[in-house]
Amino acid sequence: MEKTPILEVKDLKTYFYLEGNKVAKAVDGVDFQIYPGETVALVGESGSGKSITSLSIMKLIDKPGKIEGGSILFSGTDLISLTEKQMTKIRGNDMAMIFQEPMTALNPVFTIGNQIMESLRKHQKISKKEAYIKAVELLKIVGFPRAEETIREYPHQLSGGMRQRAMIAIALSCNPKLLIADEPTTALDATIQAQILTLLDEMKEKFHMSILLITHDLGIVAEHADRVMVMYGGQIVESTSVERLFENPLHPYTRGLLESLPSIDREVERLGAIKGIVPPAFNFPKGCRFSDRCPYAMEECHQSNPKLLEIETNHQARCFLYKESV
């Protein structure tokens, strides 16, 4: 892909200032690009900084958090320098987001139709009637067969899967170039999850969007993403194409994650558990942030934090076990 990226994140740092002068470096030097039409997955466990990365891109970080450095170039504009007013124009218009729990993201006192039309009319100059027609059309696209009735319903009248469909309809209402999906199916049952993920794939094609997919589920990554970035301790530790990550995972954390995953395809006596727990963001170990849990940790791993280097073509890892390819 020799195109220009639609999103380019450079050295992003988002810190949280906690009681007792503690600083949680939730996102600490993250670089990546997203190109038009691709799905990029950001994977990690709780506390890895994946959600804070996505909220930073939307500039939805509130006190005690603060974006401390770096740049977020969206279609060439640096979002960090924008005022809240300018940012509102971009949010929902060019960039939209869906969340894990659609019930908390939807407003319970307005009908589904109200919420879609609000979003349409806020960003486009159209009449109420046009907005209504467009809202019905959107609801049909995301899979509501009785869209004319659904438009009058309230969020509590819908099931979890249907609420997530409604969220997607709102997100798509202004033809965004980038959709950020933060654990979009984690709260849903397996058969409903499959419906929603298929819908997202279809919508990506139909609306020519890029998707930043945030998930903890490597199975979802394997089936729905083009590229993947693994996060740990507020940093990207490995980044490559989906095929390459599962064929040849480099970082010991990625390998550990894959081994700890029970699978319906293979049988193992014991799962390869990673010892210890994810360190809190205000108390990372010295050196490599994975060093206290890593089975391969060497002397230098406890001294300094390795850089994210290109180990093979289009495959980066942050680990002293590997040398940069020339």
Added chain:
Amino acid sequence: MTITEKKVIQETNNDTILEVNNLKKYFPIKGGVLRRTVGHVKAVDDVSLKVFRGETLGIVGESGSGKSTLGRVILRLLSPTDGQILFENEDITSKSNRQLRPIRKDMQIVFQDPYASLNPSMSVQELIEEPLIVQTNLDKNERKKKVNEILDKVGLRTSDQLKYPHEFSGGQRQRISIARALVLNPKFVVCDEPVSALDVSIQAQVLNLMADLQDELNLTYLFISHDLSVVKHISDRVAVMYLGRIAEVAPKREIYEKPLHPYTQALLSSIPTVDKNSRREKIILQGDLPSPSNPPSGCPFRTRCPKAFDLCSEVRPELKDMGNNHYVACHLYE
């Protein structure tokens, strides 16, 4: 099926630790000004199953399938509406709480959310000691010894016992819950989504621990989960529930390699998998789970089933023996 697996099933066949016959649990729906009962949620609707000593029976199903209610009714934490529960050949269906007390130490439960199931104002030592005070005549020193033993078994430091639950991570809290459930040396443990709230790397630690403890203490597990990969890893046999009923039950390999019920087939195909070669053709089900207060007539799955035909709306299919300990409730196999 491997020889050892066959052997396990044959051996255990003679030794049923728990038997459930036509178990039903209906919750009344109250409505109107007078709070009259206007209907019922049929959470568990005519379930029969056996659990063999030393095995892990996995129960999978989506939310609303009744799997958690089944676990609670089996332990008599909820009273059944109808049916029979036999624990070690003893009918416990209508025993009073006083009569149940001696039996309760043999049947324990581990819950999903270790943040909600541990009393935050009790220290680890108090939490684990409490069942010993209620159930045994051990003196203080003996109890202390038991607490230390079980802490060691679940991989917690004995020096941790003066701490409180909030000082531990999710995985460690689940270890405390497990210690509390196992300190009375139970025979049968219901594990209700015990690893669902944990991250994968921690989930693996807890699953390994549970497997080790099962071997060491000769435990029987009823393992309830929505995660088919986890259930496959830990179970010997698996039962699939849909709208309060068992759709299919079989030894693990049977059900994962040759799923018969259209619901099991769809469920298995919907799991995203890392391994490209074993990816199944996705069967995307239409619609949502119907409400358990108003289940479809006949087969509960027929409204979403891609293979439904006339009979499915008329007659409720019963579990049918397909050989190899494989049972399925579906009209396609009659």
